[in-house]
Every structure is written in C-alpha cells, then in structure tokens.
Amino acid sequence: xxxxxxxxxxxxxxxxxxxxxxxxxxxxxxxxxxxxxxxxxxxxxxxxxxxxxxxxxxxxxxxxxxxxxxxxxxxxxxxxxxxxxxxxxxxxxxxxxxxxxxxxxxxxxxxxxxxxxxxxxxxxxxxxxxxxxxxxxxxxxxxxxxxxxx
Amino acid sequence: xxxxxxxxxxxxxxxxxxxxxxxxxxxxxxxxxxxxxxxxxxxxxxxxxxxxxxxxxxxxxxxxxxxxxxxxxxxxxxxxxxxxxxxxxxxxxxxxxxxxxxxxxxxxxxxxxxxxxxxxxxxxxxxxxxxxxxxxxxxxxxxxxxxxxx
DNA sequence: TATTGTTATACTCTATAACTATA
DNA sequence: TATAGTTATAGAGTATAACAATA
Numbered sequence: 044x045x046x047x048x049x050x051x052x053x054x055x056x057x058x059x060x061x062x063x064x065x066x067x068x069x070x071x072x073x074x075x076x077x078x079x080x081x082x083x084x085x086x087x088x089x090x091x092x093x094x095x096x097x098x099x100x101x102x103x104x105x106x107x108x109x110x111x112x113x114x115x116x117x118x119x120x121x122x123x124x125x126x127x128x129x130x131x132x133x134x135x136x137x138x139x140x141x142x143x144x145x146x147x148x149x150x151x152x153x154x155x156x157x158x159x160x161x162x163x164x165x166x167x168x169x170x171x172x173x174x175x176x177x178x179x180x181x182x183x184x185x186x187x188x189x190x191x192x193x
Numbered sequence: 194x195x196x197x198x199x200x201x202x203x204x205x206x207x208x209x210x211x212x213x214x215x216x217x218x219x220x221x222x223x224x225x226x227x228x229x230x231x232x233x234x235x236x237x238x239x240x241x242x243x244x245x246x247x248x249x250x251x252x253x254x255x256x257x258x259x260x261x262x263x264x265x266x267x268x269x270x271x272x273x274x275x276x277x278x279x280x281x282x283x284x285x286x287x288x289x290x291x292x293x294x295x296x297x298x299x300x301x302x303x304x305x306x307x308x309x310x311x312x313x314x315x316x317x318x319x320x321x322x323x324x325x326x327x328x329x330x331x332x333x334x335x336x337x338x339x340x341x342x343x
Numbered sequence: 344t345a346t347t348g349t350t351a352t353a354c355t356c357t358a359t360a361a362c363t364a365t366a
Numbered sequence: 367t368a369t370a371g372t373t374a375t376a377g378a379g380t381a382t383a384a385c386a387a388t389a
Contacts, residue, residue, distance in 0.1 A: 049245060050242065050245060050246060050257055051241070051242060051245065051257060052241045052242060052244055052245025052246075053241050053244075053245070053306055054238060054241045054242070056329070057309065057313065058219070058313055058316075058317060058325065058328060058329060058332075059216075059219040059220070059223055059234075059309070059312075059313060059316075060238065061329055061332035061333060061336065062212065062215055062216040062219050062332060063216050063219070063220070063234065064259065064332070064336045064339065065212055065216075065332040065335040065336050066209075066212040066213050066215075066216035067259065067339075068335055068336055068338050068339045069208070069209040069212050069213070069335070070209070070213070071339075071340070072338065073209055083378080084209070084210075084213065085378090085379075088204060088210065091201070091202045091203050091204045092200065092201060092202060092204070094202055094203075095198075095199060095200060095201065095202025095203070096200060096202075100347075100348090101347085101348075102346080102347060102348075107200055107201060109214065109217065110379095110380090111380070111381070111382090112346095112347075112348065112349085113348090113349075113350080113351095113380095113381080113382080113383095114379075114380065114381085115348085116348070116349060116350085133347095136346090136347080136388075136389070137347095137387080137388060137389090138346070138347040138348070138387060138388045138389070139346090139347055139348080139388090140347085140348080156203055159207065159209070162209075163207065163208055163209060165338075166208075166209075166335060166338055167208060167335075169334055170331070170334070174331060175208065177327060177331070178208060178211075178328075178331045179206070179208060179211055181320070181324060181327070181328045181331075182208075182211035182212060182214070182215040183211060184319055184320070185215040185218055185219070185316060185317075186211065186214045186215050186218055188218050188222065188315075188316055189214065189217075189218045189221075190221070233355080235355090235356075250370070250371090251370080251371075252369080252370055252371075260356095260357090261357075261358070261359090262370075262371065262372085263357095263358080263359080263360095263371090263372075263373080263374095264356075264357065264358085265371085266371070266372060266373080283370095286365080286366070286369090286370080287364080287365060287366090287370095288363095288364060288365045288366070288369070288370040288371065289365090289369090289370055289371080290370085290371080
C-alpha cells in the first residue's frame, strides 16, 4: 500500500496551524454574513461588550477584548460616528469616558446577532450539540493562557 | 442567588469569537517561541509545505495554505533572501519556479519544529491526548468550509 | 506616580486590479 | 484563453513610544 502523501507536512498535526485556518474561515464567513452592516469582527465585539456593561470605559473594553488602548481610540470613534455608541465624560473620573449602546446600536446589535446565529449554524452544521460545547470548552482553556494586554 | 455577570455578553457563546481569541493566543506565543529565528507563522507554513513537496511551485504552495498568488511573491523572496529556500526555473513550464528547502532551510525547519513542539505542549498542557485529537478533528471539519483562494 | 485617552508611526496580513511571459 | 508569477496599492489588525490631563 502506498503511503498517502501529506501535502501539509508537519503542519497537519499542529494545533496552532489549524486554529489559524479555522479562525480565518470563520472570519471570512463572518464578513460575508455582515455585508452591508458596516460591522466587522472587532466592532461587533466592542458593541457586545459595551452592551453587556453599560457605562464601561474604553480601557476596560480593550482589556476584556485584548485590544490595546491606542487601538481602541479609532475603533470607538467609528462606533460613535456610526451612531451606535454614546460617549460621555465620566463624572467620577474626568479622564475617562463612559460608553453606552445607543438605541440604534441596540438594533444593530440585535440584527447582527441574528446574522451571526445563522452564520455559526452553517459553519457548525455537521457538529452535534456536544461537539459544539466541547469546542467552546477547549478554546476557552486555551484563551486562559492569554497575557494581559497593555 | 445573584446571577453572575457575564462581561463578554453574547460573545461568550460564539465559537467564532473564541476561535479568534484562541488563535491569537497561539500566534502570540508562537512569535515568542520563534524569537531570534526570523520565522513568522506564514513563513514557517510555507517552509513546511515546500519541505513536504520538493519541487512544488509557489502557486501551489499558496493554494495549500490559502495565500494569494500576489502575496506569495514577497514571502517567497523573504525565504530566498534568508537562504532557506532555493528557487529554479521549472524546465517543463518556463513560467513557473520550482522550490526546494535548502540545507540551511532544513536545519531552520528542524529547529523551528522543536520550538513549536514545546510551545504547543505548553499551551495544551491541560489537555489529555484525547482532547488534543478531538480539537484537531473539530478544527479540521471547520476548515473544510474554506472557499478556494485566488 | 499611575492611569485614561490620545497621536503618530510602523509592520504584517490580506485583498484587488492590471501587467508579462509562457502554455 | 488560461495560468504562473509580478507589481502597485489599499484596508485592516496590531505593536511601540511619547504626550496631556487627571487621579
């Protein structure tokens, strides 16, 4: 029997390689699912975190998502300019801003989550509920090795 | 009992989000593990594929790795300039180049794989052999949804 | 002194379009 | 006509350093 050639060589057994490829598949399909909304993965992430933590400041959002302070600035500005997030000076710490999802942002988030639900269902179509749960668990255990940002 | 606050909101249940974060953890640790070698994730991928397929041309490498032709050019040039890959005109198709890992490239790949082995062991330290296998399987099933590049 | 947000900047990855030379 | 490789270019994500205002 001929040994089946493995075109990816050592990559085929590397978790890091497959994480990279699978993540890229998700990213590409996410973009397709969001077409027309103007929302990208990072922006959706911020919107979701602000929505779950009304009044949070942008440094904290960055820490939760692994985004550096310096890079948060223009991202938040995009959301403000799009009218999805409201920003106010924090009365108790005048260096900081408090962020809230606007009415329009809430609707955009709701719509996005519907699209994402569909997009995830498609990419995980062959997965049992158990397999999906297991995947989330294993990924979560990897994420715990993340060094703090900033 | 107080409902435990979930700071990531809807993200916490999204496979795409956790893939992104876990992949980023791996990428950052990969960079740390490769410090001083000059090899990045993409370059290691190319080196591994060329090594597994001596004489392959760069278009085929790109197709295997999901890298566009246009972006392959400078990546291959980096590997050539670093002396890790040799390039020759393909005698049977003078449009194409054939690629081979050089002696030095072979040594670099071998060293890189040792570092990567350690890096993966660290990030998957809490994983049983079964769990690692399952993760690779689940990721592979997601990858199959990748649209062809180019 | 430390922290919040900001600006400026640079590198990498990825994407498209238009070109050449060969097939 | 199609394919292999190239060039030019642009968008997006991410990284560092230095600064002002406030704590």
